[in-house]
Amino acid sequence: MNDATVVRAVDARKAYDETVALDGVSLDVRAGEVFGLIGPNGAGKTTLVRALTGTADAEGTLELFGAPARESDRSRVGLLPQEFGPPERLTARELVAYYGGLYDESRPVDEVLADVGLAADADTWYEKLSGGQKRRACVATALVNDPDVLFLDEPTTGIDPAGRRSLWALIEELADGGVTVFLTSHSMAEVERLSDRVGLLRDGDLVAVGTPAELVAEHGGPARLVVAGPDVEAGADPLREAGFAVDVGADELVLGDVAPTDLADAVTALADAGVTYESLTWTEPTLEDVYLRLTGETFEGAFTPGASAVEGATGDATEEPVGDGADAGAAAATEVDQ
Numbered sequence: 237m238n239d240a241t242v243v244r245a246v247d248a249r250k251a252y253d254e255t256v257a258l259d260g261v262s263l264d265v266r267a268g269e270v271f272g273l274i275g276p277n278g279a280g281k282t283t284l285v286r287a288l289t290g291t292a293d294a295e296g297t298l299e300l301f302g303a304p305a306r307e308s309d310r311s312r313v314g315l316l317p318q319e320f321g322p323p324e325r326l327t328a329r330e331l332v333a334y335y336g337g338l339y340d341e342s343r344p345v346d347e348v349l350a351d352v353g354l355a356a357d358a359d360t361w362y363e364k365l366s367g368g369q370k371r372r373a374c375v376a377t378a379l380v381n382d383p384d385v386l387f388l389d390e391p392t393t394g395i396d397p398a399g400r401r402s403l404w405a406l407i408e409e410l411a412d413g414g415v416t417v418f419l420t421s422h423s424m425a426e427v428e429r430l431s432d433r434v435g436l437l438r439d440g441d442l443v444a445v446g447t448p449a450e451l452v453a454e455h456g457g458p459a460r461l462v463v464a465g466p467d468v469e470a471g472a473d474p475l476r477e478a479g480f481a482v483d484v485g486a487d488e489l490v491l492g493d494v495a496p497t498d499l500a501d502a503v504t505a506l507a508d509a510g511v512t513y514e515s516l517t518w519t520e521p522t523l524e525d526v527y528l529r530l531t532g533e534t535f536e537g538a539f540t541p542g543a544s545a546v547e548g549a550t551g552d553a554t555e556e557p558v559g560d561g562a563d564a565g566a567a568a569a570t571e572v573d574q
């Protein structure tokens with residue numbers, strides 16, 4: 237990564253009649269950086285991608301490589317739109333070759349197909365590919381011109397876990413090679429893993445930007461200890477008296493703001509309160525907690541550990557309200573032996 241700004245928006249605005257899709261968004265993305273854009277449905281992510289790639293008009297400054305996005309050198313830009321409907325009666329190879337033919341120079345088609353895991357299906361008609369394979373073929377069309385900046389609008393939607401991981405590895409490889417990546421996704425695991433910095437868009441407004449670690453530290457809320465078992469509820473009051481912030485869920489207690497150094501005290505307090513439990517799970521906040529807090533979104537089964545510490549909504553990082561947060565949650569959750 238170097239300091240050259242590749243992608244720039246200054247006060248980007250876009251409205252569709254009464255709907256404000258972008259409400260003055262400003263951001264810079266540097267060369268070789270992976271920038272992840274998250275936000276609820278309708279937050280304006282696709283609109284921003286379209287404005288930044290010059291595929292839709294917007295007010296404000298929108299630049300690629302220091303030039304207005306609409307006038308940027310197309311051969312340096314790769315775009316995977318959120319919705320992409322290529323001709324169905326082309327094989328994967330023909331499709332990628334077609335897109336390659338739009339540029340003066342392009343990468344060997346079979347190499348690109350191999351990159352996205354479609355080498356074995358190169359001669360299959362697009363219409364006969366599975367949903368995930370279609371998405372991979374579309375990713376290939378965005379890579380065939382060997383772009384310096386790559387916009388990926390929800391690239392892994394419909395791709396199976398193994399394919400998703402290989403696409404993540406490919407994106408990491410591209411970024412290591414100096415390609416700037418602008419990614420939108422509803423998978424917090426994807427964004428947390430890939431992004432150097434993350435921006436959260438809400439109602440057309442960029443409400444937070446930072447590295448995943450910065451965002452989690454600032455907005456993720458406290459670590460918590462989940463005590464599970466059919467009879468744990470009775471421990472709620474004694475644990476509160478012992479100084480813990482406690483929320484009660486179905487067959488579980490959630491102790492908020494429990495640092496690793498507090499774990500022994502928590503176990504002692506549980507024993508003193510006579511609580512019988514089946515498992516203890518210590519969970520650090522993740523990007524998904526940041527998302528839920530800053531968007532105010534919630535989901536069935538979510539509750540607010542240490543209610544005083546929570547402004548918006550939060551929940552168990554192992555649930556799946558916004559994509560496959562299970563991965564992120566699993567990475568952060570630590571089982572504690574009883």
Ligand SMILES: Nc1ncnc2c1ncn2[C@@H]1O[C@H](COP(=O)(O)OP(=O)(O)OP(=O)(O)O)[C@@H](O)[C@H]1O
Pocket residue numbers: 252255256257275276277278279280281282283284318
């Ligand atoms: N062509 C259009 N005409 C009218 N309204 C539009 C159009 N495109 C987008 N919008 C509106 O602009 C807002 C932002 O939409 P956008 O597609 O950018 O959101 P998004 O964050 O990408 O959502 P998602 O996560 O569902 O893909 C929404 O309210 C949407 O309904």
